[in-house]
Amino acid sequence: MKHGAAGVCSGHVGLEPGFELRLMMARIIHWFRRDLRINDNSSLYSACQQASEVMPVYIVSKWKGTHPWTGANRQEFLCGCLESLARNLEQIGGRLIVRSGSPVEELVRLAHETRAEAIYLSENYSPYDRAIEKQLRDAANAKGIQVRAFRDTVILAPSEVLNHKGEAFRVFTPYAKAWQQHTKPPLTPKVGRLATPSDVQSDPLPTLAHWDMRSEAQILPAGEKAGRDRLKQFLRSAIYGYASQRSNLSASGTSRLSQDLRFGTISPREILAACEKLVGECSAAQRRGIHTFINELVWREFYFQILWHFPHVLDRDFRPEFSGLQWDLDPAKLQRWGEGLTGFPIVDAGMRELNATGYMHNRVRMIVAMFLTKDLHLDWRQGEKYFMRKLVDGDIPANNGGWQWSAGTGADAAPYFRIQNPWTQTADYDPDGEYIKRWVPELRDVDPTRFTRPPEEKLAPGYPLPMVDHARERQVALERFRSATKFSQRDELKRPAGREKV
Ligand SMILES: Cc1cc2nc3c(=O)[nH]c(=O)nc-3n(C[C@H](O)[C@H](O)[C@H](O)COP(=O)(O)OP(=O)(O)OC[C@H]3O[C@@H](n4cnc5c(N)ncnc54)[C@H](O)[C@@H]3O)c2cc1C
Known part of the structure; x- marks a missing residue:
């Protein structure tokens, strides 16, 4: 076997005939990241086919309290997934090994400690993950340990x-x-049997306390x-x-x-x-x-x-012509949006659903994101970050894509001049006010037709008046986009509609 190879296997083991025979090893580490399952997991399956003993490992991060890109909801779901994974591995004779710290150091240390010949993993696609994979390859290869990446996160x-x-x-x-x-x-067969050496030490499964966090929301049950x-x-x-x-x-x-x-x-x-x-x-x-x-x-x-x-999308607009766009910096407005106290019932319902459950319906994600960027003129990056801290499904590619779509700055995004109107969106997608009433209990007794137009007086005691005038802010947004891009109203009329989800 050649050490130092770093190929990506294309999702299943059948592509390389004779592969299993060539690679029979004593021990392989499978590094679990965002593939927390034993079904259709080509990396784990290949490890089991190619080694007598497999060490399934999860490396828990060590930061405490707050993190700019995650929060209690996603970490809690992760804990549930790990618990379920550990149980599932036990049922097939294996054991989940948990370590905490820097993934590269911990994996290389574990490989050294257990004399593992290879580390298998499912390839990930964010710049951060790519950097870690490269560091791991360099560090592992230097010690004669092979690293192989498989495709399990995406179909293609x-x-x-x-x-x-x-x-x-x-x-x-x-x-x-x-x-x-x-x-x-094709799908990879389920792993039927897995032998993990009994003498490998594991930390306990993490709970939220590991990150000094407490449960914030009522999230869905986790696990395979x-x-x-x-x-x-x-x-x-x-x-x-x-x-x-x-x-x-x-x-x-x-x-x-x-x-x-x-x-x-x-x-x-x-x-x-x-x-x-x-x-x-x-x-x-x-x-x-x-x-x-x-x-x-x-x-x-x-x-x-x-x-x-296009990894620049992590910090910058996908389309450079929007880079000069003027965004406001207004923490008080951001806070009202985050707490669901904007006075726009559909926006508030969405934000409260998010805060209470770590989830928000896709349609409402678009509405609240357009509202933040086009009505409050706040930078999409602020909303993106808020979502990443709250969403159980928070995922950098889809979240960044969704935010830049809504802001109008992204790949195949909503054209900036197609600005959703929160009032008419309510009439179209929540005409009976059922969704709004579920998440904004102050509005339980209000006639739902009143959610579909700007109110002249308070909808209910304790519920605020709209914090901005949508028609006016729409104009402000259009002027800012036009002045940044030098587009005129005439150019806008010539542009195709883009993804018709607006
Ligand atoms: C501003 C904004 C932020 C978003 N942030 C995220 C995020 O962090 N993580 C995330 O998974 N999705 C995100 N989405 C996309 C979408 O809102 C969610 O995937 C969807 O609401 C999840 O619910 P579901 O599983 O019932 O989706 P379904 O409608 O059942 O769709 C099935 C699956 O397809 C994928 N999907 C659906 N819509 C999209 C989409 N527009 N873009 C990419 N994938 C999609 C998801 O994996 C989803 O689970 C975001 C959308 C917007 C507008």
Whole structure:
């Protein structure tokens, strides 16, 4: 076996014939990151095929109290996923080894301590993860330990779906067409048996106390079984009406799988395979629901590839012509938005849903993000960060993509001049006020038609008047965008509508 190889296996082990025989080793470490499952996990499966003993490891971060990019909700869900993973590994004869600290140091130390010959992992795509993977390869290879990366986070890797010039797509529709045409990797068999050496020391499974955090919200149950149950539930009926019901705020019209995809308790390949199986068994109308849903999985991969090919989006606008845009700095406004006290019922309902559950419906994510950027003129990066701290499904590619889409600065974003009106959005997507009343109890007894236009007086005692006039702020936003881009109203009329989600 050649040490120092650092290839990426394409999602399953069947691609390299004879691979298993060539690589039979005594011990391999599988490093769990965002692939917290034993089903359809090609990295874990390959480790089990190629070594007599496998050490499944999770490295817990060591920061305390606050972190700019995460918060208690996502960490709590992670703890639940790890608990479930540990149980699942025990059932197949293995053991989850937990260590805390710097991943590179801990993994190399563990490999040295246990005489592991290789470290297997699922490839990740953010600049931070890529840097860690490179550091790990350098440090491990220097000690003769092999590092192999597999593709388990996405169905097709960012480097696979390229245009005819071999370049990255910047627009969704051609990307999606190319994505559809690619052959998809098959599912990997479930790991049936795993032997972990009994003498390897493990820290206890983390709880929120590890980061000096306390529970903040009522989050969904975590783990592989919980994710699979959500998928089964969605496939039983809601998927068929997904095309028409996904934006209906009073229906449970979406899958609620985002946190499972975020932590990999279910694989995107498995979701796709389950959808494709249904396609053959249903009517044309039902197929529309399934195809619309699959399209959202493709949006997920579109944003992964945007971050991979254009990592500048992490700090800057995807489209440089917006870099001179004027944003306000107003902590008091940001705070009212965050607490759900803007006086716009739909915005407040969304922010309160987020604060109470660590989740927000996609339609409302767009509404609150447009409101922050176009009505309050606050920088999308502030909203992006707030979401990352609160969302259980907080995922840098989709979150950055969603924020830049709403701000109008991103790849295939909403054109900046198509500004959502929170009042008419309410009439379209929550006409009976059911969603608003669920999350803003002060408004329980208010006639819902009053949520669809600016009120002349308070809607209820203790509930604020709208903090801004939408019509006026819309004009301010347009002027700022026009002056930054030098676009005129006439240019705007010539532009195509973009993704019709506005
Ligand atoms: C401002 C903003 C921020 C967002 N931040 C995140 C985030 O941090 N993490 C995240 O997973 N999604 C994010 N989204 C996308 C979307 O809102 C969520 O994926 C969706 O609401 C999750 O609910 P669901 O699982 O029921 O979705 P479903 O409608 O059932 O969709 C199925 C899956 O497709 C993917 N998906 C759906 N819509 C999108 C989209 N627009 N972009 C990328 N992937 C999508 C998700 O993985 C989702 O679980 C954001 C959207 C906006 C507008």
